[in-house]
Amino acid sequence: MRKLAAGNWKMNGTSAELAEVSALIAAQAKPGCEMLLCPPATLLARMADIAAGSALMVGGQDCHAKTAGAHTGDISADMLKDAGATHVILGHSERRADHGETDIAVRAKATAALAAGLTAIVCVGETEAQRDAGRTLDVIGTQLAGSLPAQMTGAADSLVIAYEPVWAIGTGRTPTLDEVAEVHAFIRTTLTTRFGEVAKAMRLLYGGSVKASNAADIFAVPHVNGALVGGASLKASDFGPIVAALAAS
């Protein structure tokens, strides 16, 4: 299975930061794993132009479940594709918290993304209170049950799950490697029960305070097939070594 290093720029970046994209491409000419950046929608088409012909792919950070219509401020999966995206992040905890996105809404978006030919990166993860209450696997199981498309229509690698403990995002804190292993094994088993053999080829990403100094350890955990990286994806000098660690894992 081809591993995936995905960067989420969130609401960061204007034209000036596009220089980081060229620097990343130059430093990772043949990365040895899939390499993706998801910029804000305003930079998507320009980033796709810069990335054209390189090993870097670009993706969106959200999409609407409908293909077009009266939805002010929203962007459809087809529009992302038209702008040059190959992937889209869906159900990120910040969207679940800031925009009240439910599992049902995330499922509709993931279904739309797959129908448009995009790879859907569906995020799941527990809050600190849920982990402290011993509910982590229950929460992840419920999110997987509700947020994933009812059926897998495309190739196994078109559906990616990102396990992102909410309390680890942007905090510098990470679960222990045993905790990462437990959740990733649980996700693999849950996907296999639901989708069958195809689930063995689905990529499972860990996300939450991944940086160059902890990347190799995280990538050595079974069923970790890559990372979703926030803060450390903004600079080529931070993201490049994470991509290299994944390629070497």
Ligand code: PEP
């Ligand atoms: C994220 O927001 O998906 C994320 C993992 O952020 P960070 O790497 O900054 O913790």
